Amino acid sequence: MIKLNKYLLLLLLSVTFFSANAQLVQNIFGRKHISLNGRWNYIIDPYEMGYYDYRHEPFDQTKSGKGGFYDDREQMNKSELIEYNFDLSPTMKIPGDWNSQVEKLQFYEGTIWLRQKFIANPATDKKYVLYFGAVNYEAHVYLNGKKLGVHKGGFTPFQFDVTGKLKDGENFVVVKADNTRKQDEIPTVNTDWWNYGGITRDVLLAELPSDYILDYKVQLSRSNPKQIEGFVKLSNAAAGQTVTVDIPEAGLKTTAKTDASGIAKINIPVKKLNLWSPENPKLYQVSITSATDKVDEKIGFRTIETRGQDILLNGKSIFLRGISMHDENPLIQGRLRGEGDMRMMLQWAKELNCNYVRLAHYTHNEQMNRLADEMGLLVWAEVPVYWTISWENPNTYQNAEKQLSDMIERDKNRAAVIIWSIGNETPLGEPRFKFMSKLADKVRELDQTRLVGAALEVHRKGFNVIVDDPLGEKLDLVSFNQYGGWYWELPKELSKYKFDIKYNKPVIITEVGGDALAGYHADEDTRWSEEFQESLYKHQIPFMNTMSGLRGMTPWILTDFRSPRRQHPFFQDFWNRKGLISETGKKKKAFFVLKDFYDQTAAKYK
Known part of the structure; x- marks a missing residue:
């Protein structure tokens, strides 16, 4: 009974910390603030010595709450034993992941402590909010040695009310960031992108009036x-x-x-x-x-709606000439670091003659959606409900719903965002259907002005490519991934197949493509060559056009991106090579095949 009470206490404490996360202030960057970006000291802690004592009890859940690295203790006399020192520890740039900044951390998954000092002069009649754009994956946040709370989710923003907790003068914030993959989390252990750890987006301290505008939505009625x-x-x-x-x-x-x-x-x-x-x-x-x-x-x-097999933007039928992209800079390892990186990626999409981008497979930076607003690119926004997760775990569902809700709350005023996606390539099954259906219902509860989508899977029977997923009833689009010519069949054989689609809705191909190593040339039958990828696109475009309801596509993917799953030592070397642009910024031959198709399609939909 003693053990049970102890664990119940720990659970209650963790719930309290999680719920301490304040509701997001809309347009936090538009408020008066100071940036806490810059050089943060860090300590690598694979055994979590800074969090647990030798009995594996969390320091911050003891009666004193003392003893962890978050105290940032200074040695008061020469006999005092302290086994860490932030001031003598190295620094890394924040925002920024640790994998790309420190060679020995390239594949690291675990805990790293990060600390920043800053000066504050808090006024008694103001409110103060400590904001994080994203920390991957689980973040424990401390201010001046006191725990503010915990956040799970590597791609959504969170913040804490720190009114009355700031000192006049020097303050310090410590973050325990842990990017360990876990089965019951969102995403789960199995993904096809790099697990960049750390504080990957902006950190700021915002000052607000004592009574302030917390949230707003201003949109055209659907x-x-x-x-x-x-x-x-x-x-x-x-x-x-x-x-x-x-x-x-x-x-x-x-x-x-x-x-x-x-x-x-x-x-x-x-x-x-x-x-x-x-x-x-x-x-x-x-x-x-x-x-x-x-x-x-x-x-x-603007307005967005579907009617039969048409997608109507401002009442006019539109074809979504799109491309998928990750939140990663192919030229410089790591997450997109700022507006310049993001503008580069979106400009490449514009050069392809895109009017639409799929921001996969998780919530991208808020600035990316604001740039899409400015540059005129429609957006598919997605949460990392990816492949096979713990469908029957209620905590996993709550995590997914929270990430979905935070994404919608953050970006609900962006005209560019037209589709909220609830997941990617999730397998058929009743537990999954219930899980995903609840997410679709949540989207409609929160936002009636946009469409609901998900990247479904296809199944083949003979020469039929079948789209028959019960989740399709809950979506506004028939949106699915299909890799004919790469994972099944050769490109020149695709004409033998036909699509069998259950739903009379607009069709969006959310992924299609194949790998090519830029600069590797051979004939069109040689896998990994630019000619093979070019041939795949040449055969896929007429194949997809056999569908009367085809109203858009986001081929996979704009640029090559890093993935530990991709093991071939010559052609991949931990890169997914399905990009139309290489890691050096070189446009592969398939880029121009897709651009020609988009040029022709744009002329037809004028």
Whole structure:
């Protein structure tokens, strides 16, 4: 009974820490803040000596809460025993993963402690939020030696209210980052991308008024394109507070009162708007004000819907000329480090004549979606419910739902985002169907202005390529991956096959392609050659065009990317070579085949 009580206590403590994560402040980068990016000291801790004592009890869950690396202790006398020292430890750039910055950490999976010192001068009448854009995967966060909380999920933002916890002068924040893969997590142990560990996105300390604008959504109604609707949520949950939404260029302005939960619903009749589209990525300056706060934002307005086998953008049929991409720089190892890296990737997509990108297989950087808004690229946004996970574990589902909800909450004002994807290549089965169906329902609960998708799998019977997944009933699109010409059959044999699709919905091919080592040339029958990949695209395009409902595709993938799964010592060397662009930025021959098809398709859909 003593052991049971102890473990129940630890569980309650972990739940308390997890729930301490405050609701995300919308547009945190638009608020007054200081950046905590830069050089952070780090300590490699494979045995987690800085977290557990020799009995494997967590230091931060003892009565004193002391003893871990998060205390950042300084030696007070020459006899004192301290077995770590952040000041004497090396540094790494944050944001940035550890695998690409330190050679001995290339394949490291485990715990690393990171510390940053900063100066703060907190005002008594302000609120303060410590924000992390992403930490992979499990993050324990401490401020001045006190635990703020825990966050799981390597690609979604989180933050903590640190009002009253900051010192006037020097402060320090310590993060225990652990990128260990686990069966019951999201994603699970088996993926096909590099498991970059660490603090991979921005860290900042934001200053807010004591009562502030917490959240808002300002979008065109899906059912009525003559109406802007949404809400503004204030941090003070009280009725009768006035909020104003002003779009000066459009001559639109409205005021509304909050209900008892601090939420004011907005409805603005629209006479004329310059609608956002890839050809016309118009963004309006939107100002949201309350009695004590103001937020400025750039928002585009558009509608997206399906009708039969058509996808309608602003009421007009569109073909999604897309490409998939990872959050990785092929030229410099590691995650995309900032706007320059992201703009480079999106510009390559534009050179391919894309109007659409699939940001796979997890939530990408917020800045990527803002750039897509600016550059005119529609977006498929996805959560890492990938391959086979623990479908019957309720905690796994809650984790997936939280990552999905955080993605939607963060990016719900981005006109570029038109599809929320709930997963990739998940296998048929009743537990999986229930799991994925609940995620689809959650999307519709949170956002009625966009489409719901998932990258399904195909099955073959004879010369039929069959798409018959019960999850298709819950989706707006028939979206699936198919690798004819690479994992099954040769490219020149694809004409023998036909698609057998159960649903009368728009078809989006979410993945198609094959590998080629840039610069390796041979005939079209020689695997790994640029000519083989070129031939695959030449045969796949007419094969896919046999589907009457084909309304878009995102071939796999824009650039070669790193993956420990890819073992061939010459052709792969830990690279997935399905990119149309190599790790040196060279466009392979297949790039131009796809571009020619997109040029022709763009002319047809003018």
